[in-house]
Amino acid sequence: KQEVTQIPAALSVPEGENLVLNCSFTDSAIYNLQWFRQDPGKGLTSLLLIQSSQREQTSGRLNASLDKSSGRSTLYIAASQPGDSATYLCAVYTDKLIFGTGTRLQVFP
Amino acid sequence: GAVVSQHPSRVICKSGTSVKIECRSLDFQATTMFWYRQFPKQSLMLMATSNEGSKATYEQGVEKDKFLINHASLTLSTLTVTSAHPEDSSFYICSARDQGERLYGYTFGSGTRLTVV
Numbered sequence: 482k483q484e485v486t487q488i489p490a491a492l493s494v495p496e497g498e499n500l501v502l503n504c505s506f507t508d509s510a511i512y513n514l515q516w517f518r519q520d521p522g523k524g525l526t527s528l529l530l531i532q533s534s535q536r537e538q539t540s541g542r543l544n545a546s547l548d549k550s551s552g553r554s555t556l557y558i559a560a561s562q563p564g565d566s567a568t569y570l571c572a573v574y575t576d577k578l579i580f581g582t583g584t585r586l587q588v589f590p
Numbered sequence: 591g592a593v594v595s596q597h598p599s600r601v602i603c604k605s606g607t608s609v610k611i612e613c614r615s616l617d618f619q620a621t622t623m624f625w626y627r628q629f630p631k632q633s634l635m636l637m638a639t640s641n642e643g644s645k646a647t648y649e650q651g652v653e654k655d656k657f658l659i660n661h662a663s664l665t666l667s668t669l670t671v672t673s674a675h676p677e678d679s680s681f682y683i684c685s686a687r688d689q690g691e692r693l694y695g696y697t698f699g700s701g702t703r704l705t706v707v
Contacts, residue, residue: 513695515695522703524699524700527697574695578636578685578696583632
């Protein structure tokens, strides 16, 4: 059974810091991995999608890497801003999409 | 890009009644849709996989008689919470995929906040 874990569970930092969010999964036979953002009481916003054959994807201040063999992905957020405050979820796709436990991020001015 | 519409966004119902939630893919055909449930400050838990024209596949521990799923067309899946109770209060969110999902990822609805009183 696929299990997806995210570390840390919560993070509070001053704005301007560079951040690393971690995601690990137990079954490396995945098709892709997707990072999402969720604001309180809201749905999901897709941030980055990494195919199993890829090593990383970048979008603006976000960079996600994937090491499938070790079952790990990291989301790097550069120069964090208060608007980045949200819960970040990673999800892996095998025959279904399984979500990680999430990281609650707070960036304060 | 792919859009998934989910309705209603919020619903309050009395204990013992049934509530139907709709999930529509607006610009693509979704042979498969997924239903998730999210409790406060927790992650999304997969409830069931909805397959067009066939029975849904439920995850372990999810009562299929309580959470009825119908996927009658390639653009619509419905989740009906039958005989709702306060413990069913939660955030329900659907996801749809088309044949290109391995390349383009998943698209999610905006979610439904169910409150049972």
